[in-house]
Amino acid sequence: MNTDPIADYLTRIRNANAANHRVVEIPASNVKKEITKILFDQGYILSYKFEDTTAQGVIKIALKYDKITKEPVIKKIQRISKPGLRKYAGSTEIPRILNGLGIAIVSTSHGVMTGKQAKADKVGGEVLCYVY
Numbered sequence: 001m002n003t004d005p006i007a008d009y010l011t012r013i014r015n016a017n018a019a020n021h022r023v024v025e026i027p028a029s030n031v032k033k034e035i036t037k038i039l040f041d042q043g044y045i046l047s048y049k050f051e052d053t054t055a056q057g058v059i060k061i062a063l064k065y066d067k068i069t070k071e072p073v074i075k076k077i078q079r080i081s082k083p084g085l086r087k088y089a090g091s092t093e094i095p096r097i098l099n100g101l102g103i104a105i106v107s108t109s110h111g112v113m114t115g116k117q118a119k120a121d122k123v124g125g126e127v128l129c130y131v132y
Helices: 005-018 030-041 115-121
Strands: 023-027 045-051 058-063 077-079 103-108 111-114 125-131
Touching: 005 023, 005 030, 005 058, 005 077, 005 125, 030 045, 030 058, 030 103, 030 111, 030 125, 103 115, 111 115
Parallel strands: none
Antiparallel strands: 023 058, 045 058, 077 125, 103 111, 103 125
C-alpha cells in the first residue's frame, strides 16, 4: 500500500531521469495533474498527456534533457512535506530555491501553485516539494 502518492510521483520522475528514459507513466490524481502542469509551465518537462483509459487514469510525462550534454533538466526533485511531518509556510516564509533558479510547489487554499505565485497572491500553504 502506497501511503504517500506524491512521493511516489516524484520518485518515478527521479528514477526515470536517472535511467535516461524519455517517457514515464504515473497513476493520476488531481494533485499530481496540477504538479505536472506546473512542471510543464516552468519548463522542467517537455510535454504531458492525461489518459483516462482506466478508472484512475494515467499521466504520461515526456522528460526534458539538455540537447548538448544530454543531462536531465531536473537536477533534483525533493519531497518536503510528508504524511508523518507536514511542513507549512506562510506567504512571507515560502523559501527561495537556489536563489530563485528553482521552484517550490505549494498547496494553498487557492490550489497548487509555485512559491512565487503564492507570495504574489499573499497565500501560504503546505510546501509539497522543491524542484531545481
